[in-house]
């Protein structure tokens with residue numbers, strides 16, 4: 001299932017699995033914002049996408 005997560009900064013993350021989304025979102029939050037985000041929070045914010 002493809003999912004998108006749009007960060008507050010406008011950066012969009014694409015992923016094809018929950019694990020990939022969590023990894024990419026955590027990496028973005030840390031690298032771009034110096035923040036850590038939990039797996040639950042990532043999955044709450046991620047939305048199913050079709051393209």
Ligand SMILES: [Zn+2]
Nearest residue numbers: 007009011032
């Ligand atoms: Zn961001």
Ligand SMILES: [Zn+2]
Nearest residue numbers: 004014015049
């Ligand atoms: Zn996508």
